[in-house]
Amino acid sequence: MTAALLAAVAGLGLGLSLIIAIGAQNAFVLRQGLRREHVLAVVVICAVSDAVLIIVGVAGGGVLFTALPWLVEIIRWVGAAFLITYGVLAAVRALRRPKPDADGLRAERGAGATSLAVAITTCLALTWLNPHVYLDTVLLLGSVGSTHGDERWWFAVGATLGSILWFTSLGFGARLLAPLFARPLAWRILDGIIAVVMIAIALSLVLVR
Template sequence: MLLTTLAGLGFGLSLIVAIGAQNAYVLRQGLRREHVLAVVIVCAASDAVLILVGVAGFGALIRTVPWLLIVVRIVGAAFLLGYAALAARRAVLPRPLDTSVVGTAASLAQVLATTAALTWLNPHVYLDTVVFLGSVAAAHGDERWYFGLGAVLGSILWFTALGFGARLLRPVFSRPVSWRILDIGIAVIMTVIAVSLLFGIGS
């Protein structure tokens, strides 16, 4: 039981720690110290739902409706390109030091909506979490739920560390140029993921 849980923890972390749209957003919110707890909860809770769905065997169902992933790819790519444009705009437009560090505060509703969109409109999360992780969990037979529990714990640990640990980088981001570099990086990441989603249609 313990070994299976630890296996799920390690496997879950191996899937989630890669730099992506969701992680980039969590990092940015952590640096801004803006609704960090809410962002962490949404990301971790969403992952938990998707992991449990995968462990329950719904990955096989997703594979039978490929058109659904195509729709998610298109909508997700459009959203990511829009967010990339906003990040690029922030990187280009000059702004004083205080707003570079704090930025224009977004409402809790806006932050939650963006977090949810970056999570649920990303088809990779379904392929990795529901299909892939679900398939690996199934190999553990009756202990697959312990494997899923480990993966859920991995998500909680990762998003908590990323969101609240980002404040350790605040001295680096006390300069406007650091925020510009971050926003350029976010714009590039979002664009690359969006393009990969569009090129992946039909594959």
């Protein structure tokens, strides 16, 4: 196995290990996939954003955040406020009592449909206003990628491929869970989990220094 291929495989493995864990971005992609709303746009935004951040990290962009701590502080507080707001909205949906004999999927798709502009804005905010994204993608992936020397760009290719594979599978594969989410209770549980995840991440941003 060549050094370039080894670097690409290492990037693929580390990239997948970092993004598969449930988080704000993944929860949003899953929900959009289940609702079958603007899935392609959401997947493309997530994958392209990750690619940009990976390239910046491998190119040494992590130095920027080290040199400008105030920038990290701004992202931390704005991101926390956004996540709390999104989490509260998810909690409201989770506590809302469904109509008797309601079809969960039909109700979700028909009530309060998300416009493309709102979906794009939300996806961008969940991606770029979360400091953990910079820690994982720019700092960690960038640092590990730099250890591969001249092959670091192959590492970046592997990590980017992992991101594309994950978000595509999560967004378009969510429809396989349609039978489960035909029940309104399943949506309430999902929204409850999303609310907990969003608010927990927000609190970790504010309380953990």
